[in-house]
Amino acid sequence: MRIFDPHIHMTSRTTDDYEAMHAAGVRAVVEPAFWLGQPRTSVGSFVDYFDGLLGWERFRAAQFGIAHHATIALNPKEANDPRLLEVLDLLPRYLEKDGVVAVGEVGFDSMTDAEEKVMVRQLELAGEHDLPVMVHTPHRDKVAGTRRTLEIVGQVGLPPERVLVDHLNEKTVDLVDDAGCWAGFSVYPDTKMDEDRMVAILDRRGLDRVLVNSAADWGRSDPLKTYRTGQAMLAGGYSDDDVDRVLWRNPVTFYGQSGRLLLDDVADDAGDFAGNTLQRGEPLAPGGAATAGSEG
Amino acid sequence: MTAEERLAALVEEVRHDPAALPLASARAARVVGRGPGLDGRRIEDVARSRLLVTACEAVGPDGAADVVAAQYAVGDADERRAVLLALPELADRGLGDGAVPVVLDALRTNDTRLVAAAMGPYAAAHLPADAWRHGVLKCLFTGVPLAAVADLDVRRDAELDRMVRAFAEEREAAGRDVPADAHRLLAAADR
Numbered sequence: 001m002r003i004f005d006p007h008i009h010m011t012s013r014t015t016d017d018y019e020a021m022h023a024a025g026v027r028a029v030v031e032p033a034f035w036l037g038q039p040r041t042s043v044g045s046f047v048d049y050f051d052g053l054l055g056w057e058r059f060r061a062a063q064f065g066i067a068h069h070a071t072i073a074l075n076p077k078e079a080n081d082p083r084l085l086e087v088l089d090l091l092p093r094y095l096e097k098d099g100v101v102a103v104g105e106v107g108f109d110s111m112t113d114a115e116e117k118v119m120v121r122q123l124e125l126a127g128e129h130d131l132p133v134m135v136h137t138p139h140r141d142k143v144a145g146t147r148r149t150l151e152i153v154g155q156v157g158l159p160p161e162r163v164l165v166d167h168l169n170e171k172t173v174d175l176v177d178d179a180g181c182w183a184g185f186s187v188y189p190d191t192k193m194d195e196d197r198m199v200a201i202l203d204r205r206g207l208d209r210v211l212v213n214s215a216a217d218w219g220r221s222d223p224l225k226t227y228r229t230g231q232a233m234l235a236g237g238y239s240d241d242d243v244d245r246v247l248w249r250n251p252v253t254f255y256g257q258s259g260r261l262l263l264d265d266v267a268d269d270a271g272d273f274a275g276n277t278l279q280r281g282e283p284l285a286p287g288g289a290a291t292a293g294s295e296g
Numbered sequence: 297m298t299a300e301e302r303l304a305a306l307v308e309e310v311r312h313d314p315a316a317l318p319l320a321s322a323r324a325a326r327v328v329g330r331g332p333g334l335d336g337r338r339i340e341d342v343a344r345s346r347l348l349v350t351a352c353e354a355v356g357p358d359g360a361a362d363v364v365a366a367q368y369a370v371g372d373a374d375e376r377r378a379v380l381l382a383l384p385e386l387a388d389r390g391l392g393d394g395a396v397p398v399v400l401d402a403l404r405t406n407d408t409r410l411v412a413a414a415m416g417p418y419a420a421a422h423l424p425a426d427a428w429r430h431g432v433l434k435c436l437f438t439g440v441p442l443a444a445v446a447d448l449d450v451r452r453d454a455e456l457d458r459m460v461r462a463f464a465e466e467r468e469a470a471g472r473d474v475p476a477d478a479h480r481l482l483a484a485a486d487r
Contacts, residue, residue: 055373059407096322097372259326 104134344378357390
């Protein structure tokens with residue numbers, strides 16, 4: 001089983017987790033920028049956090065044979081703190097980096113005006129930087145929040161196939177399917193979604209435009225929930241190919257729209273996904289940089 | 297367009313507007329290419345280094361240190377490695393000791409790609425002795441081959457040999473492997 005966890009906060013996880021994930025078949029992850037449990041109080045904290053996502057965490061993951069990508073955004077909770085609005089001005093430079101495969105997590109927490117304003121601006125940034133978007137749906141008043149989110153996505157005019165709406169459940173999945181967006185499910189030990197409910201939803205709506213993630217972070221969560229969902233699918237009569245589609249090919253298809261996946265280093269392990277990784281360039285002339293700058 | 301032509305277009309962009317360097321560097325691997333090149337260096341490293349040299353030339357010798365520091369600050373780890381790899385070339389073009397803080401920053405990380413790139417010829421020529429010795433020791437600690445350390449035989453001194461010997465003894469006392477590079481260095485010291 002090869003697994004691409006499309007939403008996991010590895011910064012909060014241990015090296016034991018990385019080892020267990022690799023043993024279970026995880027070869028690629030996406031870590032969305034989100035809040036850290038402890039609210040931040042300055043823009044500088046975000047600079048260090050974003051740099052860590054693209055720097056140290058990617059390096060750490062690589063030590064365990066896992067390709068690490070990130071999504072970058074000002075998250076909904078902290079969008080409400082006026083001290084942090086300048087984070088929006090930092091985003092353009094991060095949204096040009098390799099391995100940044102979407103704008104996210106954006107969305108609603110308490111459905112305030114400030115959250116809506118920040119979400120709209122970041123949806124626009126996704127268009128400007130040619131990136132897909134990962135949208136977080138609120139834990140409280142989820143149906144209303146999901147409905148309003150989809151209205152805003154429609155108003156901004158992003159193509160629905162470039163929008164992932166995450167943390168869905170039985171009450172919100174149809175709204176997202178009807179809008180044509182990708183449906184994300186966070187399989188948790190005891191809250192958002194579990195393996196068997198997940199399989200029941202797949203039975204009902206099929207395997208198109210669906211992503212299953214562990215959303216593991218600093219809370220009670222399990223980085224192997226993707227693997228366990230794959231097992232539950234097999235027990236429910238799905239084929240190995242069906243599992244591969246949900247747990248590998250679907251995330252590669254969604255995030256591959258960025259043109260920024262970094263899967264070359266895990267290619268031998270994870271099989272063929274030609275056309276979805278960054279271009280392998282033809283070599284530059286030998287000694288190129290040695291004479292650099294002095295020419296022309 | 298060939299990779300060379302795509303790089304030339306980016307270089308022109310930066311030559312006309314050095315402030316375009318951060319975005320050009322961020323895009324360089326996607327625009328020009330990625331992976332091993334013909335001369336053992338990675339294509340994206342060569343491309344980004346050339347962009348940095350171009351920006352430094354465009355602002356003149358007095359501005360080079362600021363350009364290097366700024367690009368290092370806004371770069372991701374790959375871009376920072378390219379900054380470090382370009383330093384020997386920039387040293388002769390007015391940079392002088394100006395990038396020592398950048399090298400020290402890289403040596404504070406545990407990212408072996410940055411540690412290895414930091415210990416090149418620029419570090420050999422410009423780092424103070426204490427920082428350089430700790431850089432060598434850090435390579436041994438983090439598994440970076442000492443082949444990454446430029447001019448090791450020229451700069452090594454009795455103090456470095458003492459530090460490496462102590463490191464090896466500590467490892468042996470713990471029943472752990474001593475890196476072959478440490479043995480080689482100490483064998484040379486005993487000759």
